[in-house]
Amino acid sequence: MNPAETKTEPVAASVDPVHTHVVAEYKHQRPLTTLACDPAGRLLAAGAEDLNVQLWDLQSDRQRTLEGHDSWVRSVRFSADGSRLYTACWGGVLKAWDLTADQPQVLYSVQAHQGSARWVGVSPDGRWLVTCGNDLLVKIWDAGDGSLRQVFAGHARHVYGAQFHPTAPLLVSQDLVGGVKLWNYLTGQPEHTFVADMMTGYDKKFAADMGGSRDLQFDPDGTAWASAGITKLTNGFAGDQDPLIVLFDWQTCKPLRRFHAAKNFKGIAWGVRFHRSGFVIGAGAHKNGKGALWFYNRQQDEPFHTVATPRAARGLDLIGEDRFAVAHADGTASVYQMTEPEAEPQTEPQTETEG
Amino acid sequence: MQADRLRQSGKRILQIFLQGGVSQLESWDPKPGTRYGGPFRAIPTSVPGMHISELLPHTARRMHHLSIVRSINSKINDHRQGMLYMERGRPAGDFPYLGSVASKYLAGPEATLPGYIHITTRGLNDQTAAFLGAQHAELTLRGVQPPDNLQLPGQLDPELDAQRESLRRQFDEPFARRRSNAELANYDAAFKQAELLMARKKIFAGEASPRDLERYGTHDFAKYCLLARTLLENGATCVKVTHHGYDSHAENFNFHLEQLEEFDKPFSMLLDDLHDRGMLDSTLVLICSEFGRTPKINTKYGRDHWGTAWSTVLGGCGVQPGAIIGATNAEGTEVADREVDSGHLFHTYLRAVGLDTYAEHDLPGRSIPIGDPAAEEIGELLS
Structure with a gap:
């Protein structure tokens, strides 16, 4: 479990979350459910409340539609070189798409899980995929041909998220009721299990559990991971719970931080990303249909900066160092920039003339 | 008096109430791939051409015992009023619940159990019998706990x-x-x-057998279904089992995954047991709710209250099996064929057990029709 020794270029000094503003918007006619950007910052892919994946070229704004799933797509990931897209749907199907063709084609399609496949992740070296789902399993696949390599059983409830560690041969998974497992994919055995009980709740009135990791990401240096979800469930059937992003220490598995939103914000944290300069970005949806972007440092649980959004936020991914994209519930994929807005070119005031 | 004749028939009712308003789109009337269809797929059932939600795989294999009514427009979006309409068969007024009517006309003086037993863990103590008298009121069992002071x-x-x-x-x-x-x-x-x-x-007294627990499950609703089986086997006339947790204004899909998974298997096992014991021909089985849920999905992934176009399921006791009555339009936003309301269902349920719902209640000096005179039974379901 040694953290990665990374050699990184310095982050551009101009990146500052307080400057966050929208620089582009991409529209789809159905509400978006999830989103990912390719590592080169060229492409943006999103699932929606339909059976398709939308693929936008961020340079040309060209939109392509990937058809083939028979249920909503709930997780999308690009390969490291951006030549492939991996998608997982509520029907439990995992697909790999060849993005080198003008119209992306399905390379393989497998029934990854019985019941929903809630997640697809890519290993740091790009060779493996991890999925998890409602059959209580976590599975590793050969990214090249979609062949099944390993199955991890042990979760007692639906598994919401699973992610590879950046350097160690381990992955972490989290289920509906906060069960977290660290799996060693060299030995095929779980190395550690604990319950993140702050991220789940039982609704006594309606007799149902709520929780799960809605997004799960490692700090690129491997020293911590973050899980986005909920806490303080009071009435989950009405959306009355608080969003929460928990930062876990990789060595001890103890929570380092419990990042929360403003006190009156009721909803779900749907996205989390580590920025290389050290801050953490969160995205969430309020029960009233609006959303928020939260920016945290490691010294406090409260955000040091918050951006209110007029639409619920359902997914988040970085585009390079200075931008990130957010999937919104009204069908918009918004691209936000974290540097100062370019000054508007000064134009001569126009004078209306009577004709 | 039809009561005397009916008591000889040995007919009984099992009513499963999915409290909160189960989503018709996630259960009996799936619309996969449409604008409001949600993420789940439809699966074939044991009835050729009939599909229901993939959330009900066990029930799907037993739909040849059941029929679906997909065209209810009850015009009520309020929990209590919707429940009362379903139970009383009338949109307003102080009338007895279905179970109390069954108690009066199906359970005789020689009955060895109260005529209307409700297994639940929540809810008000309603005056279910109205003018029929307290002996026909619902006896509420708090889960599998025996009544106090036995x-x-x-x-x-x-x-x-x-x-x-x-x-x-x-x-x-x-x-x-x-x-x-x-x-x-x-x-x-x-x-x-x-x-x-x-x-x-x-x-x-006693615990459920390991075999039953393996088949039904070990959660509360499974145990309620096992108790319902025991009560019906021992002569109960109407047993109602409430399964809570369908009022999903948020997280509709995750909550329906949880709740319907909990409902599906024990209900299917109970249906099997009624069939295997030769009781299904004389037991009317109902799966009902107070209303359905909106086709439109809100920003919380929720669906709200919807009395405009929703579904229910019934079977046994001579109800034509494997039928689909009525239809909604392509997006499920309105009834497209054979519109019915809770009054029609009330007539249908009671006529299935042999009661003439156009007759008046056996009440000296009073003239009160059993069913709503403004509605009638769904005749094509009754053989």
Whole structure:
């Protein structure tokens, strides 16, 4: 479990979350459910409340539609070189798409899980995929041909998220009721299990559990991971719970931080990303249909900066160092920039003339 | 009197109430791939051409015992009013619930259990019997917990208890001669219900067998279904089992995954057991709710209350199996064919057990039709 020794270029000094503003918007006619950007910052892919994946070229704004799933797509990931897209749907199907063709084609399609496949992740070296789902399993696949390599059983409830560690041969998974497992994919055995009980709740009135990791990401240096979800469930059937992003220490598995939103914000944290300069970005949806972007440092649980959004936020991914994209519930994929807005070119005031 | 004839028939009712408003799109009327269809797929059932949600795989294999009504427009989006309409078959007014009507006309004086038993863990103590009298009111069981005080007090043996009861009656009779019969009948009904339950207290004793727990499951609803089976086997006339947790204004899909997974298998096992015991021909099985849920999905991944176009399921007791009655339009936003309401369902349920719902209640001096005169049964479901 040694953290990665990374050699990184310095982050551009101009990146500052307080400057966050929208620089582009991409529209789809159905509400978006999830989103990912390719590592080169060229492409943006999103699932929606339909059976398709939308693929936008961020340079040309060209939109392509990937058809083939028979249920909503709930997780999308690009390969490291951006030549492939991996998608997982509520029907439990995992697909790999060849993005080198003008119209992306399905390379393989497998029934990854019985019941929903809630997640697809890519290993740091790009060779493996991890999925998890409602059959209580976590599975590793050969990214090249979609062949099944390993199955991890042990979760007692639906598994919401699973992610590879950046350097160690381990992955972490989290289920509906906060069960977290660290799996060693060299030995095929779980190395550690604990319950993140702050991220789940039982609704006594309606007799149902709520929780799960809605997004799960490692700090690129491997020293911590973050899980986005909920806490303080009071009435989950009405959306009355608080969003929460928990930062876990990789060595001890103890929570380092419990990042929360403003006190009156009721909803779900749907996205989390580590920025290389050290801050953490969160995205969430309020029960009233609006959303928020939260920016945290490691010294406090409260955000040091918050951006209110007029639409619920359902997914988040970085585009390079200075931008990130957010999937919104009204069908918009918004691209936000974290540097100062370019000054508007000064134009001569126009004078209306009577004709 | 039709009551005398019906009591000979041995007909009974199992009512499963999915409280909160189960989503028709995630259960009986899936619309996958459409604008409001949600993320789940439709699966084939044991009836050729009939598809239901993939959230109900066990029930799907048993739909040849059941029929779906997909065209309910009850026009009510309020929980209580929707429930009352389903139970009373009338949109307003103080009328008896389905189970109380069953108790009056299907359970005779010789019945060995109260006529209307409701297994639930929540809810109000409703006056379900209305003018039929307290002896036909719902007896609420709080889950699988036996009613309190089924055992005689330690210092009483059965002989002494019988003497005590005799003394009570001696005091009551002259008292009753000078007072309202209805109030005293209610008072007396409580003693009679207690007497029945105390005599059958073994029903509540003992644990479910490992085999039953393996088949049904170990969660609460599974245990309620097992208790319902025991009660029906032991002569109960109407058993209602409420499964809570469908009012999903948020996280509709995750909550329906949880709740319908919990419902699907135990209900299917109970249906199998009724069939295997030869009871399905004489047991009307209902799966109902107070309304459905909106086709439109809100920003919380929720669906809201929707009485405009929703579904219910029934079977057994001579109901035509494997039928689909009515239809909604392509996006499920309105009824497209054979619109019915809760009044039609009420007539249908009771006519299935042999009751003439156009007749009036057996009430001296009063003229109250059993079913809503403005509605009628769904005739094509009744053979």
